């Protein structure tokens with residue numbers, strides 16, 4: 001099967017991430033995956049409710065699942081690259097089974113392992129990320145047609161009654177920022193931002 005995203009506009013990760021952040025008004029948590037997704041999340045403007053994954057591919061959705069289950073009243077977003085999601089695909093089945101209503105996953109699909117030299121991923125030619133998510137049981141999985149459609153889908157996710165996955169077809173550009181590589185600070189700021197740690 002070929003990917004079904006060929007009628008969708010090729011967007012830009014930083015632009016789309018900035019549009020997401022601009023729509024957040026209620027201290028929603030946002031988990032960035034390794035590399036470009038968290039670089040662009042950082043560059044879009046640091047928020048205390050942002051978590052930036054460093055080092056391991058595919059952990060943005062599993063971490064976001066934990067946050068969504070622990071704080072069901074908070075809306076949680078997670079950003080992941082297609083290559084990283086393909087490495088940790090089993091998380092989709094787990095999320096489908098647990099059905100956190102407050103979790104929205106966004107896949108930035110450039111069909112590349114961009115940050116390690118732009119090698120093509122299987123999503124470039126044969127694997128359809130949205131079809132995979134639907135097959136795993138996340139029925140509310142869709143490709144965003146363009147930026148306006150992306151914003152509409154994000155708005156829809158804020159009152160969704162089950163987990164949602166938005167596929168975004170993006171260009172081959174690198175992230176525009178670089179997250180400060182301090183895992184302890186990242187964790188502590190996030191825990192303060194989520195209200196599970198008191199300031200000194």
Ligand SMILES: Cc1ncc(C[n+]2csc(CCOP(=O)(O)OP(=O)(O)O)c2C)c(N)n1
Pocket residue numbers: 034035036037055056057080081082083084085110112113114115116121
């Ligand atoms: C478990 C693991 N394998 C390999 C790597 C090396 N690595 C880091 S980022 C990356 C590519 C990520 O691709 P994708 O998620 O599609 O994001 P993009 O770089 O395209 O934005 C690779 C292979 C790693 N950090 N961890």
